[in-house]
Structure formats: C-alpha cells, structure tokens
Amino acid sequence: MNRMIAFLNQALNRVWRSRFARNVAVVASGTAGAQAITIAFAPLITRIYGPEAFGLLGTFLAILAVAAPIAALAYPIAIVLPKDDRDALGLVRLSAILSFGIAVLAAVLFALSGDWLTATLGAESVAGYLLLVPVAMLFTAWMEIAQQWLIRKKEFSVVARSAVAHSLILNSAKSGIGWLNPVGKVLIVLATLGPALHAALLYFGARRRYQAATPKVADGSRTSLKELAHRHRDFPLYRAPQNFIYAASQSLPVLMLAAFFGPAAAGFYTLGRMVMGMPSNLLGKAVNDVFYPRITEAAHNGENLPQYIVRATGALFAIGLVPFGLVILFGPWLFSLVFGADWAMAGEYARWLALFFLFNFINKPCVAAVPVLGIQRGLLVYELFSTGGKALGLVAGFYWFDSDLWAVALFSVIGVAAYVAMMLWILKHAIEWRAYAKAS
Numbered sequence: 001m002n003r004m005i006a007f008l009n010q011a012l013n014r015v016w017r018s019r020f021a022r023n024v025a026v027v028a029s030g031t032a033g034a035q036a037i038t039i040a041f042a043p044l045i046t047r048i049y050g051p052e053a054f055g056l057l058g059t060f061l062a063i064l065a066v067a068a069p070i071a072a073l074a075y076p077i078a079i080v081l082p083k084d085d086r087d088a089l090g091l092v093r094l095s096a097i098l099s100f101g102i103a104v105l106a107a108v109l110f111a112l113s114g115d116w117l118t119a120t121l122g123a124e125s126v127a128g129y130l131l132l133v134p135v136a137m138l139f140t141a142w143m144e145i146a147q148q149w150l151i152r153k154k155e156f157s158v159v160a161r162s163a164v165a166h167s168l169i170l171n172s173a174k175s176g177i178g179w180l181n182p183v184g185k186v187l188i189v190l191a192t193l194g195p196a197l198h199a200a201l202l203y204f205g206a207r208r209r210y211q212a213a214t215p216k217v218a219d220g221s222r223t224s225l226k227e228l229a230h231r232h233r234d235f236p237l238y239r240a241p242q243n244f245i246y247a248a249s250q251s252l253p254v255l256m257l258a259a260f261f262g263p264a265a266a267g268f269y270t271l272g273r274m275v276m277g278m279p280s281n282l283l284g285k286a287v288n289d290v291f292y293p294r295i296t297e298a299a300h301n302g303e304n305l306p307q308y309i310v311r312a313t314g315a316l317f318a319i320g321l322v323p324f325g326l327v328i329l330f331g332p333w334l335f336s337l338v339f340g341a342d343w344a345m346a347g348e349y350a351r352w353l354a355l356f357f358l359f360n361f362i363n364k365p366c367v368a369a370v371p372v373l374g375i376q377r378g379l380l381v382y383e384l385f386s387t388g389g390k391a392l393g394l395v396a397g398f399y400w401f402d403s404d405l406w407a408v409a410l411f412s413v414i415g416v417a418a419y420v421a422m423m424l425w426i427l428k429h430a431i432e433w434r435a436y437a438k439a440s
Contacts (some may be wrong), residue, residue: 034158034167035278041171046271046339048178049187053262058101058270060126061191062251067106071141073236079148080293081232083300088152090228092145097225101140105416107134115370121255126264129185132192132213139195146202149342151289160291164433166198169423242383251274253411256394261404262380269408271339272349276327276357288364295365299372302437306430312365313357313423320361327354349408356412364425373429382425 046054055057072095079091108115110130118127150159170190176184204381223231258266295308327334327350335347370379397407 013084020136037164037167037171039278041175043338043340044179045171045174046343048175048182049184050182050193051264051267051271051342053182053184053187053256053267054270055265055267056125056190056324057187058254058266059123059258059263060129060132061270062254063121063126063130063142064133064191065247065251066244067133067137068140069247070240070321071102071137072096072145073102074240074243075229075232076144077239077371078139078232078235079145080152081296083162087223087228090223090225091112091232091264092149092230094225095141095145099145100139103134103141104136106137106379110134116241121259123255123258125258126188129188130283132188136192136195139199143195143199143202145201146206147289150202150206150363151293153206155205155291156290158186158202160200162198162205163276165201166194169197170194234376235371239371239382242376242380245380245383246435247326249383249390251417252391252394253408256398257404257407260407265404268343268346269349271335271343271346272353275335275346276324276350278351288368290364292368292371295369295372299433305369305372306427306434306436309365309427309430313362316364317358320358324354324358324361327351327367348405352405352409352412354413359416363419363423366423369426369430373426373433375426375429378424378425378429382418382422386415386422389414 027364075091075095075098079088082088082091110133114130114284115127118130138302147159150156173190174187177190229236250273252265253269257269291308295305298305298308311384327347331351332344332347336344339346368381370376378394390411393410394407396406397410399405401407
C-alpha cells in the first residue's frame with residue numbers, strides 16, 4: 001500500500017512539473033469555470049424543471065449522442081495528426097463538407113422513419129423533436145472541427161475561455177426562459193442550439209490561427225480531399241463506429257429506463273450521469289485534449305509512450321479517488337441537499353455511477369493513444385463486447401430483479417470490468433510499439 005501511495009505521489013509530482021501539466025491546467029481552468037457555472041445554476045434549474053422535464057431532455061440527448069459521432073465520420077479527430085498544416089486544413093474542409101451532407105441525409109431518414117424509430121426505442125415522448133437531431137448533429141460537428149484545430153495549434157486558452165462563455169450563456173438561458181415556461185421543450189431547443197453557440201465561440205478563437213496557416217497552404221501543393229479521406233480511412237471505418245457504439249452504450253440506460261420505468265427514472269439517471277460526468281469533463285477531457293497532441297509528438301520522436309500513459313493514468317486515479325469516493329459514501333444525502341428532496345433516488349444511482357465514471361475518468365490517456373498506436377480496429381471490437389455486456393446488465397436488472405437501481409448497478413460494474421480490460425490491452429500495445437521502435 002505504501003509503495004502504491006509513493007508511486008502515485010511520484011507520478012503526480014512529475015506530471016505537475018511538466019509543460020503537459022501546465023497545459024492541462026489551462027484547459028481544466030476553463031472547464032472548471034464552465035462546470036462551476038453549471039453547478040451554481042443546477043439547484044435552480046432542477047427546481048424549475050423537475051424530473052419529468054429532465055427525463056425528456058435525457059431521452060433527446062440519448063438519441064443525439066448516438067447520432068453525433070457519425071456527423072463527420074470521425075475525421076475531425078484526425079486534424080491533430082498530420083505534420084503539415086496543409087493536410088490538417090484539408091481535413092477541416094473534408095469534415096465540414098461531410099457534416100453538412102450527413103445532416104441532410106439524417107433529416108431525410110428521420111422524416112421518413114421517425115415514428116418507427118421512436119416507437120422502437122420507446123421514446124415516443126420526443127417524437128415531435130426528432131428533426132432537431134440532424135440540426136444538433138451539424139452544430140456538434142462544427143464545434144468539434146474548431147476544437148480539434150485549436151488543440152492542434154495548442155491554443156488551449158481559447159478552448160478554456162470558450163467553455164466558460166458557453167456555459168454562462170446556456171445556463172442563463174435555461175434559467176431565464178424556465179421561469180416563463182418550465183417545460184422539457186425549452187431544454188431540448190437549448191440543447192440543440194448549445195453546440196452552435198460553442199462552435200461560434202471556438203471559431204472566433206480559431207480564426208487567427210486558421211488565417212495565419214492559410215497563406216502557407218496556398219504557397220504549396222495541396223493534398224486532394226480524396227487522398228486525405230483515403231489516408232485517414234481508419235477513422236470512418238473504425239473510430240466512427242466505435243464512437244457510435246460507445247455513445248449507444250452510454251445512452252442505453254436513459255432509453256431503457258424511460259421505456260421500462262418511466263420518464264422520472266430517466267430523469268434521475270440523467271442528473272446522476274451529468275453530475276458524475278463533471279470530473280471527467282473537467283480534468284479527463286483536459287488531459288485528453290493536451291495528451292493527444294503530446295503523445296502524437298512523442299511517437300514522431302520515438303519517445304517512451306508506455307511511460308507517458310502510466311504516469312498520466314496514475315495521476316488521474318489519485319485525483320479521482322476523493323470526489324467519486326464521497327459520492328459512493330454519501331450520494332443520496334448529497335443529492336437531496338443540493339438538488340432537493342425529490343432527487344434522492346438520483347443519488348442512489350450516482351453511487352454506482354461514481355464507480356463507473358472513476359474508471360471512465362482514468363482511461364483518457366489510454367484512449368488518446370489509440371490513433372497513435374494504430375489500433376482503432378481493436379478498439380471497435382472492444383466496444384462491441386463492452387456495449388453488449390452493459391446492455392445485458394440493464395436487461396438483467398429489469399427482467400430478473402425488476403429494479404431500476406439493480407439495472408444501473410449491473411451496468412456500472414460491467415462497465416468497470418470492461419474499462420480495466422481495455423486499459424491493459426492498450427498498455428500492452430504501447431509496450432510492444434516501444435519495443436519495435438527501439439529495435440528499428
């Protein structure tokens with residue numbers, strides 16, 4: 001035990017003294033500001049709208065979360081990888097074109113088969129809002145394109161400022177409009193427009209860097225969009241399906257709880273997931289945004305990738321123990337105190353989700369290394385088995401135990417086992433990559 005504590009302290013000290021830690025701190029400060037604003041508004045918003053409205057929002061977001069990963073076929077994630085800005089800007093254009101075409105196609109499909117889809121998913125409550133999903137898909141793709149370009153250029157301060165401004169404007173709108181019309185429709189419309197606002201804020205921040213790179217690109221020959229699409233084909237072939245399946249696995253509890261136990265249960269889960277996702281959004285995303293370009297650079301230079309992964313993962317584990325542990329111990333009481341007595345059951349859900357999100361939190365360095373190691377196909381296979389296992393847990397909770405709490409508990413425990421297996425698998429590949437790089 002003492003050795004483990006010493007190892008974690010050493011990892012934290014090394015990470016903290018590095019430029020990596022400073023960049024993480026910049027991104028995390030923006031995310032922290034955004035989350036602080038969200039937390040400050042949450043007690044007011046939960047009292048304005050109630051569990052049913054949150055259940056409606058959760059169902060809509062569950063459908064959007066499944067659709068969004070295919071909005072640009074994961075090509076925005078590839079923007080960080082090329083050495084040359086010419087190719088990176090080509091991927092920006094490719095992603096923008098694809099996002100518009102796919103949004104139009106999705107709108108046609110939802111118009112033709114929306115009633116069948118919502119009936120199949122047991123999500124009839126959001127049938128009237130289904131055509132907002134393609135709009136939100138397009139805005140989400142634009143947001144990711146701008147964000148990945150800024151990450152490539154290491155403009156982390158712009159990412160941070162945009163996150164704070166987006167959170168302040170969006171939560172103010174939820175509260176202000178909610179006083180006049182506290183219904184789920186308001187939350188859904190704002191959830192659709194939110195990515196557009198965030199994309200605009202990022203765009204204005206990215207514009208200077210984009211314009212600075214454009215003359216350099218004009219001076220040289222461009223790689224065709226067809227060639228860029230083919231060169232990075234592992235993203236639409238493997239990463240987009242993996243993201244789709246991962247999003248489906250995250251959305252399954254909301255959809256199944258709404259279908260089996262009603263919108264209030266979906267609302268409890270939506271709040272519990274939102275709160276438990278905050279540490280992951282705060283530091284986990286910051287680590288991923290900074291670690292991705294850093295480990296790409298390390299791979300180009302032939303550095304020790306396994307060491308980077310282990311240090312970052314250990315540091316995140318040490319950081320995550322306190323907030324997630326508190327929820328495991330005091331979840332129902334904390335949720336009743338902060339959000340009101342009606343949300344005590346959300347705290348029971350959160351106890352199990354805290355365990356799940358702790359491992360979701362610490363796996364960010366491993367996931368960031370996947371494109372660099374060239375194992376996106378394997379990640380897709382993993383996601384298939386992981387999602388299948390979590391789905392079985394939800395079904396078992398409903399059919400065998402007839403309990404929404406059991407369904408959430410089984411989903412979480414199976415998810416933890418899957419995360420551990422994935423991290424060990426990625427670390428194994430990193431070690432093999434390191435050995436091959438040294439030998440060559």
